Amino acid sequence: MRTLLTIITLSLALSIGRAQQPALRQDGYAPELVNLQNEYRKALDAYYAPFDRAKSDEERQKIRLDPKKDPSRSLIPRFQALSRRAAGTGTGARALLAIIEIDRSDAPTSSARRALDDLIAGYCGTSIMEEMVETLRYVPRCLGRETVLTGLRRIIARSSIRAARAAALLNIARITLDDSETTEAGRFEAKKSLERLRKQFADTRAGRAADHALFELDNLQVGMTAPDFEATDEVGRRFRLSEYRGKVVVLDFWGFW
Numbered sequence: 001m002r003t004l005l006t007i008i009t010l011s012l013a014l015s016i017g018r019a020q021q022p023a024l025r026q027d028g029y030a031p032e033l034v035n036l037q038n039e040y041r042k043a044l045d046a047y048y049a050p051f052d053r054a055k056s057d058e059e060r061q062k063i064r065l066d067p068k069k070d071p072s073r074s075l076i077p078r079f080q081a082l083s084r085r086a087a088g089t090g091t092g093a094r095a096l097l098a099i100i101e102i103d104r105s106d107a108p109t110s111s112a113r114r115a116l117d118d119l120i121a122g123y124c125g126t127s128i129m130e131e132m133v134e135t136l137r138y139v140p141r142c143l144g145r146e147t148v149l150t151g152l153r154r155i156i157a158r159s160s161i162r163a164a165r166a167a168a169l170l171n172i173a174r175i176t177l178d179d180s181e182t183t184e185a186g187r188f189e190a191k192k193s194l195e196r197l198r199k200q201f202a203d204t205r206a207g208r209a210a211d212h213a214l215f216e217l218d219n220l221q222v223g224m225t226a227p228d229f230e231a232t233d234e235v236g237r238r239f240r241l242s243e244y245r246g247k248v249v250v251l252d253f254w255g256f257w
Contacts, residue, residue: 024126027089029082036078037098043071072102076111083118093123097132100139112143116151124155129164130205137171149175166206169197174213191217 047070054060067073079099086092096115103112116136123129133155140148152168159165173190176182182190194210194217201207219227228242241249 024090024128025088027086027091029086029089029091032082033086033091033095033098036075036082036095040071040075040098040102043075047071070104072104076103080111080115083115087122090128093119093126093128093132096122097135100136100143104142106144110143112139113147116143116147120151120154120158124158124164125160127161129155129159129161130167133164133167133171137174140175145175145179162201163204163206166197166201166204169193169201170206170210170213173197173210177213177217 083095
């Protein structure tokens with residue numbers, strides 16, 4: 001199986017003279033996609049409402065939802081129809097991504113797998129591909145880890161968008177590191193990939209994210225001493241984390257994004 005380092009080497013060796021990226025078509029379909037997504041969320045809330053109404057864990061354990069009433073069954077065809085009408089636009093790509101996110105079938109011919117194929121075939125050379133790749137990291141549980149990794153490798157091989165290739169490389173490493181079954185050799189390989197990504201794609205979002213990922217690997221793993229920092233507590237007093245060494249400390253980081 002092709003290794004992460006081999007993938008990076010191949011991606012860096014791709015011809016600089018690739019064809020100019022095709023432009024996305026003018027997009028007037030965005031409101032339709034928003035309405036469809038809102039409809040899906042409301043239908044999903046209604047589908048899972050029995051769990052919200054249950055007053056105890058015992059009640060929740062007795063609930064049995066009818067898979068035939070899962071809103072994805074009725075709404076996926078509408079997302080598919082929109083993706084066809086909006087083909088070549090940003091909305092067309094996002095409609096395909098929505099299918100990947102909501103389809104929970106693990107069948108080899110699932111709507112999600114077909115949508116991934118269509119996304120790569122139709123948008124690999126467009127500017128929206130970086131956005132698509134960044135989201136694909138979060139769907140292995142739907143498509144399966146190997147299906148997503150294979151799709152990311154296809155994007156590396158086919159895309160003319162440097163930032164999209166970098167994002168695909170980053171997410172291959174992330175998925176590998178997030179998998180509890182990854183061997184130490186696999187983790188070492190992923191780390192080397194991140195180091196090369198940081199060096200070769202430093203001008204991309206993925207290259208900068210690789211820098212953060214490497215800091216986490218080197219400093220924020222279970223059993224490591226937390227990096228020291230200075231902050232302000234709730235009454236305005238400045239403190240350093242090291243002041244509490246030897247004590248049980250719970251840190252609550254929060255913010256708005």
